[in-house]
Amino acid sequence: MRITIVLMIAGIIATVPTVQAQDIKQGRQLALEVCAACHAVLADQSQSPIAEAPSFETVAATPGMTAAALNVWLTAQDHPTMPNIVLSQTDVQDISAYILSLGE
Ligand code: HEC
Numbered sequence: 001m002r003i004t005i006v007l008m009i010a011g012i013i014a015t016v017p018t019v020q021a022q023d024i025k026q027g028r029q030l031a032l033e034v035c036a037a038c039h040a041v042l043a044d045q046s047q048s049p050i051a052e053a054p055s056f057e058t059v060a061a062t063p064g065m066t067a068a069a070l071n072v073w074l075t076a077q078d079h080p081t082m083p084n085i086v087l088s089q090t091d092v093q094d095i096s097a098y099i100l101s102l103g104e
Contacts, residue, residue, distance in 0.1 A: 027098030030091055031056065043102050060103030070096035 031041045040048040040055035048055050059065060074085075074092045087095070 023094040024097045024101045027091075027094030027096070030087075031095050031098055034085055034087070035095070056099045057102045060099050060101075065100070065103065067093070067096045067100060070099060 028041070031039075035041055035056075036049070038048060038050040038053040040046060040053075040057070043057055046055055046057065059070075071092055074087060074095065075089075
């Protein structure tokens with residue numbers, strides 16, 4: 001069941017065009033609004049408000065972290081410690097682009 005959902009999402013992601021530079025700015029804004037309650041969102045923040053939540057810099061530095069992996073994480077919503085945040089596919093792409101930009 002879960003693997004089916006992941007494969008479905010992977011199929012959707014495969015058809016999504018690559019993100020543009022301005023999406024990173026939008027993603028940063030969204031992350032500050034939606035994720036900052038728990039995560040350290042900005043590049044110079046290392047300590048998240050919620051200790052168990054990894055800073056986005058840490059997420060970006062995770063080996064093998066890709067936009068596709070972030071898309072799955074942010075749309076599958078199967079992690080018990082994450083609230084069910086409803087994000088559009090565009091929001092997810094923008095936030096993923098922002099998070100990944102921290103690792104560059
Ligand atoms: C209510 C608190 C909360 C909010 C809001 C929240 N998160 Fe999280 N998030 C967590 C916690 C806690 C974890 C750690 C879960 C674990 O691994 O046990 C986590 C884990 C993650 C991970 C996985 C990191 C990894 O490598 O395992 C990602 C990616 C992530 N969050 C992104 C986001 C994004 C993007 C948003 C905003 C759209 C967001 N989160 C909003 C609490 C939150």
